[in-house]
Amino acid sequence: MLFQTPLYPEHINQGAKLVDFAGWSMPLEYTSMLKEATQVRKMAGLFDVSHMGKIEIKGAQAEKFLQYLCSNDIASLQRGRMQYNLLLNERGGIIDDVMVYNLGSYFLLVVNAACASKDFSWLRVQGEKFEVAIEDKASFYALLALQGKAAAPILEQTLDSAVLTLSYMSCGVFYYSDFGSLLISRSGYSGEDGFEIWVENEFARRLWQRLQEVGRNYHLALCGLGARDILRLEAGYPLYGTDMDEETNPYEAGLGWAVKLEYKDFIGRSSLEKLKRKIRRRRFGFVMKERGFARSGYPILDAAGQELGVVKSGVYSPNLAQFIGNGFLDSEYAVEGKEVFIKIRNKPYLALTKKFPFLKLGVKKEG
Amino acid sequence: MAKLYSKSHEWVEVQEGSRARVGVSDYAQKELGDIVFLELPDVGKEFHKAEQFGTIESTKSVSDLFLPLAGKIVAVNQAVIDNPALVNQDPEGEGWLVEIEIEDKTQLEELLSPQDYRSFIAQEH
Numbered sequence: 001m002l003f004q005t006p007l008y009p010e011h012i013n014q015g016a017k018l019v020d021f022a023g024w025s026m027p028l029e030y031t032s033m034l035k036e037a038t039q040v041r042k043m044a045g046l047f048d049v050s051h052m053g054k055i056e057i058k059g060a061q062a063e064k065f066l067q068y069l070c071s072n073d074i075a076s077l078q079r080g081r082m083q084y085n086l087l088l089n090e091r092g093g094i095i096d097d098v099m100v101y102n103l104g105s106y107f108l109l110v111v112n113a114a115c116a117s118k119d120f121s122w123l124r125v126q127g128e129k130f131e132v133a134i135e136d137k138a139s140f141y142a143l144l145a146l147q148g149k150a151a152a153p154i155l156e157q158t159l160d161s162a163v164l165t166l167s168y169m170s171c172g173v174f175y176y177s178d179f180g181s182l183l184i185s186r187s188g189y190s191g192e193d194g195f196e197i198w199v200e201n202e203f204a205r206r207l208w209q210r211l212q213e214v215g216r217n218y219h220l221a222l223c224g225l226g227a228r229d230i231l232r233l234e235a236g237y238p239l240y241g242t243d244m245d246e247e248t249n250p251y252e253a254g255l256g257w258a259v260k261l262e263y264k265d266f267i268g269r270s271s272l273e274k275l276k277r278k279i280r281r282r283r284f285g286f287v288m289k290e291r292g293f294a295r296s297g298y299p300i301l302d303a304a305g306q307e308l309g310v311v312k313s314g315v316y317s318p319n320l321a322q323f324i325g326n327g328f329l330d331s332e333y334a335v336e337g338k339e340v341f342i343k344i345r346n347k348p349y350l351a352l353t354k355k356f357p358f359l360k361l362g363v364k365k366e367g
Numbered sequence: 368m369a370k371l372y373s374k375s376h377e378w379v380e381v382q383e384g385s386r387a388r389v390g391v392s393d394y395a396q397k398e399l400g401d402i403v404f405l406e407l408p409d410v411g412k413e414f415h416k417a418e419q420f421g422t423i424e425s426t427k428s429v430s431d432l433f434l435p436l437a438g439k440i441v442a443v444n445q446a447v448i449d450n451p452a453l454v455n456q457d458p459e460g461e462g463w464l465v466e467i468e469i470e471d472k473t474q475l476e477e478l479l480s481p482q483d484y485r486s487f488i489a490q491e492h
Binding site: 292 | 400429
């Protein structure tokens with residue numbers, strides 16, 4: 001059986017192509033994922049990402065607990081702000097990448113759909129030693145992502161100007177009689193300005209429809225997971241399960257910035273202190289110079305045909321009109337502008353290594 | 368002459384004499400989604416009936432292309448190689464893939480008429 005989000009009837013009405021993703025029946029695309037991904041960079045796109053996990057952490061030791069479980073510095077996470085974090089195992093491998101919200105009286109973790117039950121069990125087991133209450137809240141809410149430069153005017157017109165007070169990586173609860181309590185953050189996975197909105201199931205369709213109505217004046221596109229994957233790779237963001245797993249450490253994944261070895265003790269810290277000094281490979285981007293679709297699992301070769309690594313993600317980027325991808329490369333090759341070859345159906349295709357992001361992003365990190 | 372179809376969703380349209388155009392059906396392009404890459408053979412190459420003559424890649428998948436009948440490649444549509452989206456826009460017209468010299472015209476009889484192809488798709492669904 002596949003889970004359906006509260007917006008499933010909307011997807012059916014819109015004729016979305018559905019795909020099984022981590023046990024959920026989700027829209028892959030409504031019309032064309034290439035057009036959808038283009039529209040997000042030009043104007044705006046609306047995504048149903050209700051499959052994401054939502055775990056609440058409460059209790060007197062909630063902060064202390066998260067400080068011990070997460071790689072980033074939770075103590076510096078102010079109320080009304082959110083922070084990118086990694087849950088690590090003792091070996092320093094990545095269990096999941098998560099977004100932590102500080103909502104004052106409690107913390108919220110937004111986790112990958114495929115990892116939700118694994119994360120929940122891990123948190124529950126680790127939580128036994130702390131004074132915390134851990135609850136899985138995913139089934140009560142839908143999550144909508146509104147992304148693109150027109151996201152702000154669309155949301156303002158749908159709700160009110162209060163939402164514009166949110167700066168990048170800020171979050172807050174807003175009440176509207178039509179939509180109930182909304183947990184809104186200025187964040188996303190596209191590299192553009194945008195919002196992510198948690199809405200109670202019963203109001204989800206109304207909010208989706210209202211955003212679509214208002215969005216009509218802004219050429220808002222309904223977007224599926226296909227466009228989401230293209231946009232996140234154009235932005236250079238890793239995808240858990242594809243680009244990294246429990247055998248990947250944060251440094252080789254390019255996520256060392258989210259690890260605070262110097263400030264605090266946390267699970268995986270002692271392993272990472274040793275690993276940090278001997279990083280041999282790094283997640284790095286490439287752009288195809290010869291037309292070819294570099295798909296996950298294809299070997300990356302040097303000019304002599306020696307294998308340097310493997311492609312983890314690859315897409316056709318409609319915003320660059322080029323095939324792009326990322327994979328793990330030996331440190332020597334993990335610099336901009338190196339010639340590498342992607343082996344596609346036994347033929348080498350020329351590519352040039354490229355630093356992330358692949359294109360100029362609209363998201364404003366300051367403020 | 369009307370188009371004929373294979374069960375692997377290619378079409379054939381005889382132009383003149385034993386020369387024919389080959390492409391993928393409208394149904395196939397819809398199922399594939401956005402087409403982003405085509406690998407087509409060089410002119411002069413010969414293929415058996417139902418032999419793989421190329422590869423078509425969409426944002427979602429890689430699929431083999433099969434020649435619905437034996438023949439020699441006499442032309443390749445450079446326009447679809449340069450702009451694969453043309454196959455989505457006009458799969459059974461401007462989005463043709465190759466032209467062949469048919470080896471044995473009796474093989475045409477083994478292909479599906481438009482009506483038969485439609486009912487074949489309906490069954491598959």
